[in-house]
Amino acid sequence: MAGDGTIGKACDVLEQVAAFARPVRFAELLESSDFPKATLYRFLQTLTNQGMLSYDPDRQTYAPGMRLVRLAHAAWTQSSLAPIARPFLDSLSRETGETVHLAQLDSSQVLYVDKRNAAQPIEMYSQAGKVGPAYCTGVGKAMMAFLEDEALNKAVSQQSYHRFTDKTLASEKALRADLDLIRGRGYAVDDEEHEPGIICIACPILTSGGRVLGAISITGSTERMNFDQLESWVPRVRRVAEQIGTEAQAWRFPETRTNAHNDRMQAT
Incomplete structure (x- = not known):
């Protein structure tokens, strides 16, 4: 600073x-x-x-x-995905019975903006309002994978690569390889990379032009589920991410408004 x-x-x-x-x-x-x-x-x-x-x-x-x-309330209402995403999160939480997270990027870190607890809650780090690492969380990797090159390079360079567990991606090379896989299949996974016993699948929330707005995830515990069970929800999570992206672009983050702002900035 x-x-x-x-x-x-x-x-x-x-x-x-x-x-x-x-x-x-x-x-x-x-x-x-x-x-x-x-x-x-x-x-x-x-x-x-x-x-x-x-x-x-x-x-x-x-x-x-x-x-x-x-000011925080105004930012929550005007800039956060949470108000738009709330009904979609509620529906997904009821349907899956698992923990649902909504996140956005904040200075190359993950900001959890909303959360729905599982029918059988499990102890974990993430809470609405908390900031977490992007390189070893499902939502973080889902967002980074779809950033444009300049933003991606900046985000990757700002990761700490601290090893939280034996499965943490602890280098830029490992992270970039995983991001390539995520772009190819359209979703990210967290295989106990941030917290032992915690796994998740996450999909990016994008505008129609591919701009990253945030990410949504379903998280579970290895004590009562495996990745096959968790990944069966990928189509549903992807659909919810698309719905949130469509609603957000229409009401809060229209491409035309962003492009006009960029044009003004370049002209000054």
């Missing part, structure tokens, strides 16, 4: 506060902050004055403010 100046640094502080997922004291923030004490305090004061953070004087803690909540 060094090149983004003051605004970038303020965003870093907002993210740091939000990452605690609870009201947090100044000392806790300072302990994990890259900023000097005076600089961090100044950012916290400014963000609090602007309503982006709230401060509890009795507990001496900071938390996301109501202005930030309003």
Whole structure:
């Protein structure tokens, strides 16, 4: 964020506060902050004055403010696939009885924007609002596989390749080989690559022009299913992804609007 100046640094502080997922004291923030004490305090004061953070004087803690909540709600409504996808997720969840995820890319990472729990819930990392790795999750690989070359190269270069399990794709070469397979068959799999015992199949959500909007997945546990059972749902998941893509393009992400924006940007 060094090149983004003051605004970038303020965003870093907002993210740091939000990452605690609870009201947090100044000392806790300072302990994990890259900023000097005076600089961090100044950012916290400014963000609090602007309503982006709230401060509890009795507990001496900071938390996301109501202005930030309003902005988040507007972003959820206007930019997230979640409102459009909700009825499709509900239907798929009822039909399969398995965990359903909806995700979008956020700076080459996966942002889980919605989730439906299985009839028999299983413990796993993903929750709506959480950010996860793209290179070892079904939804992440499904989205990356269909990015245009420039965006793909950027996304691949920004992966951490940390080995979560023995099956994690821990190199760019391994990831690119898997992405080639995904493009060929039209869906991705997570074979215990992010979490032991967790498997999934995922399909990209695309516009009619092939632009990546997000991805949808069905996730299960190896304790009660195998890939043959999970992959039997691929046609249904693909159809749901197509339906969400059609609805999203018509109402929120039309190609014509994007192209017009790009033309204006190039002209300036």
